[in-house]
Amino acid sequence: MSLASAIRDRDVAELPGKRLEDWRWTDLRGLIRVLPEPSEAFAGDVGEGPFDALAEDRRVLINGGVQQIEVQAGGKAAVALRILSRGAGSHAAKVAITLGANARLRLLESYESDGGSVSQTTLTITLAAGAAIERVVLAQDHEDAVSVSQADVLLSPKAEYGQTVVSSGARRQRLETRVMHPGGHATLRLDGVYLLDGKRHADQTTVVTHEGVDGTTAQLTKGVVRDQARGVFQGRIVVAEGADRTDARMGHHALILSDRAEVDAKPELEIYADDVACAHGNTVGALDEDALFYARQRGMPEGVARAMLTEAFIGEVVDRIWFEGARDVVRAWAAERLRA
């Protein structure tokens, strides 16, 4: 049961909805009565993507399709991957990414829709031993779009995986990452930012399963919601029996800037091993009024002070992006939204 299979079979009964615990807060079954017609091929100009300047290898998927990205053992690559939806049809895309031993990849991925499309992108990301990837995802969907991205990540020992998912929501938007973590000194960073206004909805869901000893996971997600927007964070870390010396930390912090905005958060640690260091923190609140007054007393008008404080709040996540070029793109993107 998934959006992709519902699109394929043109059957709304296959849409995930409230009855599935994981989809409780992003109920597609209740939302979509009739699936839109399959998207047509699009041949027009698609302009530039947000990361085009940062990668020579540029891939574009329009209204579905398949892409493969392979980095050979010991190789190095930077890819800007644009996943575009044009129009208001339904479609699904597939992306397979494989990294050989000790290969390195910068994956700069963007979701860009321009109307009420219904789409799912399914990714598989496989890292051989010692491989390293940084995946930065910028999801800038249309307010009428329904967009789901599901990535299944398979790590190997000594692999290094860094991810930052940044989103501004959609009518319904879900960005999901599931990671099989073998331990073996593989490290995982799984970060997220969501900045929502209007009636936008963004769901960032992650599931990490530590299956072996000596694995590390560091997770930090921050969100800012205003108007009637709704942010959803579901983070689950499972430490399997015997996965000792796992170090897993999860943080989710959100600012709610209006009375009608909403944040639903479910951080979960399921630990079946004995010798682990795990922690999670979750806070949802308003901007610190004392700090706001302090900044205004120094001469900043309220809008300037609020933007500065919210940018700083998000900045902690942005600063964790390894690649400076992507960090700058994300920081500018966030600043533009927060100052609006």
Add this chain to the structure above:
Amino acid sequence: MLTVKNLHATVGGKEILKGLSLDIPAGEVHAIMGPNGAGKSTLSYVLTGRDGYEVTKGSATLDGEDLLALAPDERAARGVFLSFQYPLEIPGVPALTFIRTAMNAQRKARGEAEITAPEFLKLARQKAGELKIDFDMLKRALNVGFSGGEKKRMEILQMAMLSPRFLILDETDSGLDIDALRIVADGVNALRSPERGMLVITHYQRLLDYITPDRVHVLAGGRIAASGGPELAHELERQGYERYEKAAA
């Protein structure tokens, strides 16, 4: 300069200031002393426009302009600066970024051009040097993890850089050891000028050994209970506030 007339103010529905009047001409430093709960911090927040401090009667003007009608940032742009008793920590915002944003906001409000980056850094280096603040500290998030003394010095640094016309120092001596107190007082004294006025709020006389006031006022029961020269501070140190509190009750 600052003229406060018959000021009444409530916090959470409770009247704290009950007819306070004060006149601080340009070039003068006035101290306000008083027991805990007399309304000293309330006065500083009312003058700077903090939410939740409601003026029910009276007026406060700066050079004839009604301060109470202005937003906090508009008051700041007109030159009102409050050195906080408990300076806030601002995670994620380097001190330099914070001060520059504030400075340019004030300049914009006054119709002046923004300060250039080189000019700003030069000024920051100079003032930090004078206040014996390690310049690298200004690259860190403002006040985050700073000691009490460092936070107070950072207040004075902001004051020196923003160059306000009217300064309010709220319990600036609290949390300072004697060396830090001297550095902070030197920084404040360097700002004394015929064009500036200062209001120094303090519980203890100690600070006034370093920043000599022209006038000393006793705040008790929400109004000025007595006024005098610097000698009044010494008298309070010897005799305490008790008789003023009794009279106000």
